Amino acid sequence: xxxxxxxxxxxxxxxxxxxxxxxxxxxxxxxxxxxxxxxxxxxxxxxxxxxxxxxxxxxxxxxxxxxxxxxxxxxxxxxxxxxxxxxxxxxxxxxxxxxxxxxxxxxxxxxxxxxxxxxxxxxxxxxxxxxxxxxxxxxxxxx
Amino acid sequence: xxxxxxxxxxxxxxxxxxxxxxxxxxxxxxxxxxxxxxxxxxxxxxxxxxxxxxxxxxxxxxxxxxxxxxxxxxxxxxxxxxxxxxxxxxxxxxxxxxxxxxxxxxxxxxxxxxxxxxxxxxxxxxxxxxxxxxxxxxxxxxxxxxxxxxxxxxxxxxxxxxxxxxxxxxxxxxxxxxxxxxxxxxxxxxxxxxxxxxxxxxxxxxxxxxxxxxxxxxxxxxxxxxxxxxxxxxxxxxxxxxxxxxxxxxxxxxxxxxxxxxxxxxxxxxxxxxxxxxxxxxxxxxxxxxxxxxxxxxxxxxxxxxxxxxxxxxxxxxxxxxxxxxxxxxxxxxxxxxxxxxxxxxxxxxxxxxxxxxxxxxxxxxxxxxxxxxxxxxxxxxxxxxxxxxxxxxxxxxxxxxxxxxxxxxxxxxxxxxxxxxxxxxxxxxxxxxxxxxxxxxxxxxxxxxxxxxxxxxxxxxxxxxxxxxxxxxxxxxxxxxxxxx
Numbered sequence: 001x002x003x004x005x006x007x008x009x010x011x012x013x014x015x016x017x018x019x020x021x022x023x024x025x026x027x028x029x030x031x032x033x034x035x036x037x038x039x040x041x042x043x044x045x046x047x048x049x050x051x052x053x054x055x056x057x058x059x060x061x062x063x064x065x066x067x068x069x070x071x072x073x074x075x076x077x078x079x080x081x082x083x084x085x086x087x088x089x090x091x092x093x094x095x096x097x098x099x100x101x102x103x104x105x106x107x108x109x110x111x112x113x114x115x116x117x118x119x120x121x122x123x124x125x126x127x128x129x130x131x132x133x134x135x136x137x138x139x140x141x142x143x
Numbered sequence: 144x145x146x147x148x149x150x151x152x153x154x155x156x157x158x159x160x161x162x163x164x165x166x167x168x169x170x171x172x173x174x175x176x177x178x179x180x181x182x183x184x185x186x187x188x189x190x191x192x193x194x195x196x197x198x199x200x201x202x203x204x205x206x207x208x209x210x211x212x213x214x215x216x217x218x219x220x221x222x223x224x225x226x227x228x229x230x231x232x233x234x235x236x237x238x239x240x241x242x243x244x245x246x247x248x249x250x251x252x253x254x255x256x257x258x259x260x261x262x263x264x265x266x267x268x269x270x271x272x273x274x275x276x277x278x279x280x281x282x283x284x285x286x287x288x289x290x291x292x293x294x295x296x297x298x299x300x301x302x303x304x305x306x307x308x309x310x311x312x313x314x315x316x317x318x319x320x321x322x323x324x325x326x327x328x329x330x331x332x333x334x335x336x337x338x339x340x341x342x343x344x345x346x347x348x349x350x351x352x353x354x355x356x357x358x359x360x361x362x363x364x365x366x367x368x369x370x371x372x373x374x375x376x377x378x379x380x381x382x383x384x385x386x387x388x389x390x391x392x393x394x395x396x397x398x399x400x401x402x403x404x405x406x407x408x409x410x411x412x413x414x415x416x417x418x419x420x421x422x423x424x425x426x427x428x429x430x431x432x433x434x435x436x437x438x439x440x441x442x443x444x445x446x447x448x449x450x451x452x453x454x455x456x457x458x459x460x461x462x463x464x465x466x467x468x469x470x471x472x473x474x475x476x477x478x479x480x481x482x483x484x485x486x487x488x489x490x491x492x493x494x495x496x497x498x499x500x501x502x503x504x505x506x507x508x509x510x511x512x513x514x515x516x517x518x519x520x521x522x523x524x525x526x527x528x529x530x531x532x533x534x535x536x537x538x539x540x541x542x543x544x545x546x547x548x549x550x551x552x553x554x555x556x557x558x559x560x561x562x563x564x565x566x567x568x569x570x571x572x573x574x575x576x577x578x579x580x581x582x583x584x585x586x587x588x589x590x591x592x593x594x595x596x597x598x599x600x601x602x603x604x605x606x607x608x609x610x611x612x613x614x615x616x617x618x619x620x621x622x623x624x625x626x627x628x629x
Contacts, residue, residue, distance in 0.1 A: 005561040011186060011213050012220065012348075012556045038277045040589055069394065076336040076387035079278040107278040115589045116560060117277040117346035117629065120240045120390040123397070123415040124216035140216070142240050142390070143347040143560065 003033040009125070010140045014116065018137040023060075026128065026135045027067055027098060028085045034068055034121075035081055035104075037141055040113040045083040047103035056097040061128040063089075063096045064137060068121040071102065075118070079107045116143045147182055147190060151175060157210075157612035158545075161194060168198040168413070174205040176546065178608045181210050184557050184600055188214035189221075195413040196224050200421075201231020203487060203494055207546050209501045210608035211555030211600060215239070217416030220500035223549040226422060228482065228493050232410065233427045234419035235393040235400070235434075237497030239478035241345075242393060242434055243441035244384030245316075246475055246502075246524035246552075248535060249449060251456065252468030254375040255355045255624070261459050265353060266582050266625040268459060272451040273351055274343045275629035276586030281342030283447050290334055291326035293341070297439035301446040311446060313513050314471040316503070319442045321435035328433040330395050337388025337440060342447040344383045346590060346629030348553070350529060351381040351448070353625035360620035366519045366537050370472045372619050379452055379469075380533055380621065382526045382553075384478065385441035392437045396430040422495055431480075438479060445474055472535070473513075473522035477502045477552035485547050496547050504538030504550040504615055512538075523615055525606060526553045529583060529628060530576060530596030533621045534606050541613035550615045551606070554599035563598040564589060576626075585628040594628060 002020055009015035014037045020026045036042055053070055057063040074080040082104030090097045107114070120142040127138040151159035154174075159182065161173035173193050177185065189212050196218055197206040203225045212221030217236025224237055251258075258265070274281060283306075285293065293300050298319025301307040312318045344351060358374035361367045372378070385392075400418035403426055404410045410419060420427040449471065453464035460467060480497045487494075496503075505512055505521040512521045520537035527533045531554070542548045558566070569588025572595055576583050585591040609615040 007559045007562045009559075011559050012215070014560060040587070073332060073336055073387075073391070075278055076340065077338070079280065079339075081278075109276075109586070113589060114277045114346075114586050116593060119345070119347070119387065120394060122216045122240075126415075142216070 002029040013143045014141040016139050016141065020135050021133055023089055023135055024087050026137050027064060027087045030064060030068060030137055030139065031071060031082060031085045031102070034071055034118060034141065035083055037118050038115055039081060040115055042083045044112050045081050046105045047084050048105050049080065051080065051082065051102045052100065054097060054099050056095055058095055060096050061126060063098055064128050065121055065123065065126060067098055067100065072118055072121060080104055081107055081112070119143065145183065145185065145187055147185055147187065148179065150190060157608050161190070166194045169194060171197050171202050171205050173197050175208045176608060176612050176614065177210045178604065181600065181604055181608055185212060186214050189219045192217065192219040193222055195417060196222060198413060199224065199226070199232055199234065199417065199419060200410060201227040203227055207549065209549065209551040210605045211551040211553055213555045215499065217414050218499045221551065221555060222499045223497065223501045223546055225485070225494040225496045225547045228422055228495060231422055231495060232419035233422045233430055233480060233495055234417055234497065235397045235430065236416040236418065237499055238393070238434060238480050239499045240390040240393045241384035241478055242389035242437035243476045244478040245441065245445065246380065246382050246526055247445045247449060248472040248524050249379040249452065250371050250468055250470050250472060251377050253377045255377060258353065258377045262353070262582055262625050265455060265459050266584050266627060268455040269351055269452065270584040270627045272455055273448050273627060275627055276346045276590065279343040280339040281447065283341040285338065285341065287334055287338070290338055293443050294326045294329065294436035294439050295324045297321060298442045298446045301443055306450040307446050311449070311471050315442060315474040316476055319446065321438045323432055324435035324439050325432035326436055328429045329392055329436050333388050333391035333395060336391045337386060340386040340388065341444055342451065343386060344448070344627065344629050345386055346586065348594060349383045349629050351627040352379070352623050354378050354380055354533065354621035354623050356619055357622055362617045362619065366616065366618045369516060369519045370522060370535065371470065378621060380524065380526065381448060383444060383448065385437040386444065388440050389437035392433050396433060399426055434480065438476065442474065473524065475502055475522065475524050485543060498549055500552050501549045502552045503548055504542045505548050506538045506540035506543055520616060523550055525551060527602035528554055528596040528599040529594055529623060529626045530581070531602050532623060534602065534617070535619045536606065536609065536615040537618055539613055539616055542615065545612065545614050550609050554602045554605055556598055557600050558598040560593040563595055564592045567592040567595040581623050581626060583626040583628060591628060
C-alpha cells in the first residue's frame with residue numbers, strides 16, 4: 001500500500017503517510033488516500049465521470065494541499081468521489097502547476113460503504129519531502 | 144499515559160499551570176483545567192499547541208485548556224484564548240474549521256413510556272429527513288443570492304421562511320444572528336460548498352439523539368425547572384456546524400493570513416495553523432465579518448434541522464409540534480470568537496475570546512443570556528459519546544474569573560479513528576447498543592465503530608472536573624435511547 005493511516009498522531013482526525021518514487025505518484029496516492037478515508041473500498045467507485053482542473057502554487061507542498069482541497073470542494077459542492085487520477089506536473093524555478101484529470105462518480109449511498117467525511121485538508125504537520133529517491137507526504141485530514 | 148504531570152505546576156485539584164519560561168516567546172502562562180486522571184489521558188501535542196497559543200500577540204491572562212482537551216490544529220480542541228481588541232490578533236485556528244459547530248437541546252412533553260413504542264419509527268424517519276454522512280445534501284434549496292442572504296440574516300431567515308418559531312430566536316446564542324456578518328467577504332468557492340448543505344448533520348462526531356431524563360439524574364431542580372426539564376421526559380439533542388461552508392471560510396482566510404502575517408505585520412508564529420492577523424487590521428476585520436457569515440449559516444443549519452425534527456415528531460405522534468411542547472432549551476456554539484467584556488485586574492475590558500471546542504458559560508446576571516435564564520445562568524450543552532450520555536450544565540460567576548466564562552464542550556477523544564476501527568466492529572457495537580436500549584441509525588458500520596464510547600474520555604470525569612473547578616454547574620444528565628449518526 002503506497003499510503004497508510006497513522007495512529008495517535010491526531011486522535012480526532014485522519015493522519016496519513018504517503019510514499020512514492022515519483023512526485024506524480026505522491027499526488028495520485030494522496031488523492032486516493034483522501035477518498036479512501038471517506039469510502040472503505042475504492043474499487044466500489046466507478047470512474048465514469050472525468051473532472052479536469054489545474055492548480056498552481058509557488059511551493060510544491062502547497063500545490064499538493066491545493067490539489068487535495070479541490071477534491072474536498074467537489075465532494076461538498078457536487079457530491080463527487082474520485083478514485084483514479086492522471087496528473088502532469090510542470091515545475092519552473094518560481095512556480096509549479098499541476099494538470100489533473102480525476103475519474104470518479106457521484107456518491108451512491110447504496111453501493112459506497114461510506115466512513116468519515118473529510119471536512120478539510122489541514123496544514124498541521126503537512127509535509128512533502130524527498131529523501132534520496134523517495135517522495136514522502138504527511139497530512140492530517142479534518143474529520 | 145504520559146509525563147505531562149511532571150511539566151505542570153499544581154494550583155488546585157483541577158487547575159494546573161505551565162509557566163512562561165516553558166517555551167521561548169510565551170506571552171502568558173498556560174492554565175490547564177483537568178483532574179489528575181484527565182491530565183494522564185492528555186496527549187503531548189496539547190501541551191505543545193497550547194504553549195504555542197501562549198505566544199500569540201495580545202493574549203490576556205492565560206492560554207487555557209478545558210477538561211476535554213485533545214490535540215487539534217494550531218490550537219488544541221478545548222482551547223481558549225482571549226486577545227486584546229487593539230493589540231491582539233484573530234486566528235481561524237483558534238476558532239476551528241467548523242465555525243459555530245454547536246449543540247442544540249429541544250424539549251418535548253413526552254415521557255419515555257410515550258416514546259418507547261415509537262422509537263424505531265422516530266429514529267428511522269429522522270434518519271430519512273436529516274441527511275447525515277459524506278456529501279449529504281439538505282432539503283433547503285436556495286440559489287447563491289439567497290445563500291448570501293442566509294449568511295447575513297442567520298436564524299431570522301428561518302423564521303421568515305417558516306422554519307421555526309419566534310421564541311427559537313430568543314433561545315439561540317446571539318438570538319441566532321451575528322449582525323456584523325458581511326457576505327461580500329466570503330468566497331464563491333465557500334458558497335459553492337455550502338449551497339446544498341443547509342439542513343444536514345455532517346459526519347464524524349456529529350449526531351442527532353433522542354434522550355431521556357432519568358429522575359436520579361436531575362441534580363439541580365431549580366435550574367432544571369427553569370429550562371422546562373421534568374423526570375422521565377424525552378428530549379432531543381443534536382450536534383453539527385457550518386459544514387463545508389465554514390471550513391472554506393476558515394481555509395480561505397488561513398491562506399490570506401499566511402500571506403500577510405509576517406511580511407506586513409511582522410508576526411511570527413510557531414505553527415502554520417496558528418496563522419493570524421491583527422484584529423483591527425483590514426484582513427482581521429474581513430475575517431471577522433466572514434466568520435460571522437459562517438456562524439449565521441450554522442445557526443440556519445441547526446434551525447432547519449430542528450424544523451425537520453418537529454415535522455417527524457408531529458408525523459409520528461399525529462399532532463402539532465406545539466402540542467408536543469417542542470420548544471428549544473438553548474443553542475450554544477463551541478467554535479467561535481466573540482467580542483466580550485470581562486473583568487481584568489479590577490477593570491472591565493473588551494476582548495476577542497477564541498473558543499475552539501469550548502463552550503461559552505456565562506454566569507447568572509449577564510445581559511447576553513435570555514431573560515428566563517438570567518437568574519440561573521447560561522445553559523451549557525455537553526455532548527457525550529453515543530453510548531454514554533450527555534449533560535446540561537449552567538455557566539457560573541466563577542467561570543468569568545477563571546476562564547473568561549468558558550467550559551468544556553464534550554467528552555474529548557482518547558483513541559484515533561483508525562485504532563477505534565481496529566478495536567471495535569460496527570455491527571457488534573450496533574447490536575450491543577440495541578441490547579442497552581439504544582437504537583442507532585448510521586450511514587455505515589465503519590463510521591459507527593469510529594464513534595464507539597470507549598474511544599472517548601468518560602463524560603462524567605470531564606463534567607466532574609468542570610464542576611470542581613467551578614466553571615460550570617451540574618443540572619441534568621441525559622441517557623441516549625435513539626441516535627442518528629453521520
